[in-house]
Amino acid sequence: MLRENFEVKDLGEAKFMLEIQITRTTNGFSLDQSGYIEKILKRYNYFDYNHVCTPYDTSVKLLKNTGDNVRQSEYASIIGSLRYAADYTRPDIAYVMGLLGMFNSCCSTK
Numbered sequence: 001m002l003r004e005n006f007e008v009k010d011l012g013e014a015k016f017m018l019e020i021q022i023t024r025t026t027n028g029f030s031l032d033q034s035g036y037i038e039k040i041l042k043r044y045n046y047f048d049y050n051h052v053c054t055p056y057d058t059s060v061k062l063l064k065n066t067g068d069n070v071r072q073s074e075y076a077s078i079i080g081s082l083r084y085a086a087d088y089t090r091p092d093i094a095y096v097m098g099l100l101g102m103f104n105s106c107c108s109t110k
Contacts, residue, residue: 020088033089040081044074056096062103 002008014022019036022029041047079101086094 018088019084031089033085037085037090040078040085043081044078056099062099 013024016022019033021032021035023032024030038047041049079097082090082093083097083101086097
């Protein structure tokens with residue numbers, strides 16, 4: 001039906017779209033943004049850090065910054081980049097990204 005009304009070109013099955021790798025499995029499809037996450041880690045110099053099993057330690061209490069501020073635009077950019085991943089393929093980090101987003105206006109390294 002689309003070909004009748006529009007000029008279209010069939011490029012085959014999608015493998016990669018909007019920083020998301022798409023893989024067909026026996027049960028459906030698998031979506032992966034590991035390449036995107038690596039790019040974020042490298043961009044902000046966090047690539048060599050060790051990973052943890054849980055992205056948020058529930059014993060940590062976030063408080064309003066009273067120390068030296070960091071560049072708010074860079075902090076907001078990091079949070080925004082990770083929110084994109086959380087919204088599409090990483091629901092495991094969605095909660096902590098929402099928490100960190102609430103502290104976007106007065107951030108610090110402590």
